[in-house]
Amino acid sequence: SKVENVVVAGSVQGNASIGGVAANVISSTLTNVTNTAAVSGKTTIGGIVSTLSMNGVLEKCVNKGAVSGQQDVAGVVSKASKTEVKQSGNEGIVTAEDNTMSSVGGVVAVASNSAVLSQVYNSGAINAGSAIGVGGIAGKFITKAAMTNAFNQGQITAGTASVGGIIGKAEDCSITGAYNAGVVPKTDRSASIAGEKLSSSVMTGVFYDV
Numbered sequence: 001s002k003v004e005n006v007v008v009a010g011s012v013q014g015n016a017s018i019g020g021v022a023a024n025v026i027s028s029t030l031t032n033v034t035n036t037a038a039v040s041g042k043t044t045i046g047g048i049v050s051t052l053s054m055n056g057v058l059e060k061c062v063n064k065g066a067v068s069g070q071q072d073v074a075g076v077v078s079k080a081s082k083t084e085v086k087q088s089g090n091e092g093i094v095t096a097e098d099n100t101m102s103s104v105g106g107v108v109a110v111a112s113n114s115a116v117l118s119q120v121y122n123s124g125a126i127n128a129g130s131a132i133g134v135g136g137i138a139g140k141f142i143t144k145a146a147m148t149n150a151f152n153q154g155q156i157t158a159g160t161a162s163v164g165g166i167i168g169k170a171e172d173c174s175i176t177g178a179y180n181a182g183v184v185p186k187t188d189r190s191a192s193i194a195g196e197k198l199s200s201s202v203m204t205g206v207f208y209d210v
Helices: none
Strands: 002-008 011-013 016-019 022-026 029-035 038-040 043-046 049-053 057-059 067-069 071-074 077-081 084-090 094-096 108-112 116-122 132-135 138-142 146-152 161-164 167-171 174-180 188-191 194-197 202-208
Touching: 011 016, 016 038, 016 077, 038 043, 043 067, 067 071, 071 094, 132 194
Parallel strands: 002 029, 011 038, 016 043, 022 049, 029 057, 038 067, 043 071, 049 077, 057 084, 067 094, 077 108, 084 116, 108 138, 116 146, 132 161, 138 167, 146 174, 161 188, 167 194, 174 202
Antiparallel strands: 016 022, 016 049, 043 049, 043 077, 071 077, 071 108, 132 138, 132 167, 161 167, 161 194, 188 194
């Protein structure tokens, strides 16, 4: 199924699996979708969708609304698994309450299982609370996830550990072409690109200016 040319306004509130446009997107495509609504909940909160899985695609999707939650909070999609997010980004403020079990990202909180992010950006500020795994683009980027051409200029505040301008925690993944211009706080395992980078991750053409 496909959803195209949609603008959402107002506010969206709930408990778990909350998205500004849709909750769980499975094997479907969203194209040219914009959210301006404030989105809030507790767990798995995304500005556009909550979870994207099984070959789902987000293309030319932008979140402009404030996004807030307690666990796994992101400007575009909270959890992406075996999916693609392309030519999309976040411009809204992302706020996570104190929760060390949480991952927080400007675009994606957790990307896994060969998820692909291409031509993505974040310009919104990220207030990460006590989260572990905080990134300007992705909080956790694991299990064969791949990223190309990503840009972050959103400032990150707080975060307990694994805080990076592009990725908070990188494991068994690849990043090709990324630039960070957002300020990153000094925490346990923090850096301008990847806060925590395990040896199974490959990064090429990554730059920062902060």
